[in-house]
């Protein structure tokens with residue numbers, strides 16, 4: 001039976017992660033006007049504080065499971081605004097694990113591997129991919145050509161896993177993935193994008209011009225299964241959204257408390273001050289999203305990645321962050337637009353969770369297909 005109660009160890013790790021997130025607040029604005037900077041491996045405040053991921057691994061039997069507690073620790077990282085210690089997480093590493101051979105995994109498992117799917121022509125539909133990898137039979141190499149945009153970890157990754165149309169004389173043409181190491185001739189990375197929010201995340205474009213790769217760099221595993229790696233990552237993105245939303249809600253309660261706006265969990269919404277009722281409504285939304293994340297991660301932990309559970313968590317997370325951060329700015333008023341408090345940062349940061357790793361619209365499309373029993377051809 002599904003059990004979403006957290007263990008004592010989970011709670012202890014989360015409390016330590018929250019304490020570290022509050023220390024990280026000192027650096028929450030470090031990247032606002034310095035997007036070319038990259039996150040340090042750890043900030044000085046991390047020294048002497050335990051590494052919560054390491055503790056979670058060591059005591060995993062006392063947690064709800066690593067997949068669950070790890071996701072909840074990301075929530076805390078985002079509560080801080082920047083992570084006090086960086087835990088590079090990239091979908092490219094998951095794709096390598098799922099689709100790579102044991103030899104490929106052994107070679108690149110300790111590297112940060114960006115995932116490069118989105119192209120200037122569109123990111124929601126992989127079928128619109130224009131990047132090609134053409135087999136050069138004489139040289140026994142793949143030749144990669146194309147452009148990718150909005151790639152997270154572009155500036156700091158060791159390699160990128162790139163989605164491309166594979167064209168080979170002796171094989172059926174189709175979409176496949178290729179690992180391209182930093183420094184490979186023909187592979188270039190643009191300067192960092194200037195973004196509305198999440199400026200601590202490095203994001204840039206990748207370009208491939210006659211980039212030659214050996215067959216070993218072809219991550220040729222089942223593509224459908226490969227794309228299912230999103231089922232693991234989407235609830236984690238929902239955790240990011242929960243972290244930002246929690247931070248914004250806490251800031252709102254703290255700012256409004258001197259005006260008599262206090263949480264009233266048993267209160268009648270019709271008799272509460274309007275601000276209290278609006279915040280309580282958002283608290284309920286936060287709880288629902290949190291439960292959906294726990295459910296998605298519980299399913300993954302116990303039964304394997306659940307596509308629909310993960311889309312539901314992601315769809316709720318993206319919507320939650322937009323609703324919460326917008327309402328908090330409204331309730332705090334003009335002061336929320338000043339850089340003296342973090343409300344406007346949460347507002348800008350909160351927009352992304354409904355965009356990357358599949359937009360909110362795409363999640364709702366996947367959920368609708370599932371509920372209605374429609375195929376992608378029926379509903380697209």
Ligand SMILES: Cc1cc2nc3c(=O)[nH]c(=O)nc-3n(C[C@H](O)[C@H](O)[C@H](O)COP(=O)(O)OP(=O)(O)OC[C@H]3O[C@@H](n4cnc5c(N)ncnc54)[C@H](O)[C@@H]3O)c2cc1C
Pocket residue numbers: 114115116117118119121122123124125149150151152153195203352355356357358359360361362365380
């Ligand atoms: C900061 C940042 C980091 C990112 N990191 C990465 C990364 O690491 N790797 C990577 O590959 N990509 C990354 N992306 C790209 C991101 O995944 C895409 O932006 C996203 O998938 C949407 O693709 P698109 O921007 O091309 O929009 P489109 O696919 O062109 O969509 C435009 C709009 O139409 C809507 N839409 C599209 N199709 C449908 C449909 N069938 N039904 C209803 N509505 C639809 C979309 O929801 C969206 O609102 C990142 C983006 C950002 C902003």
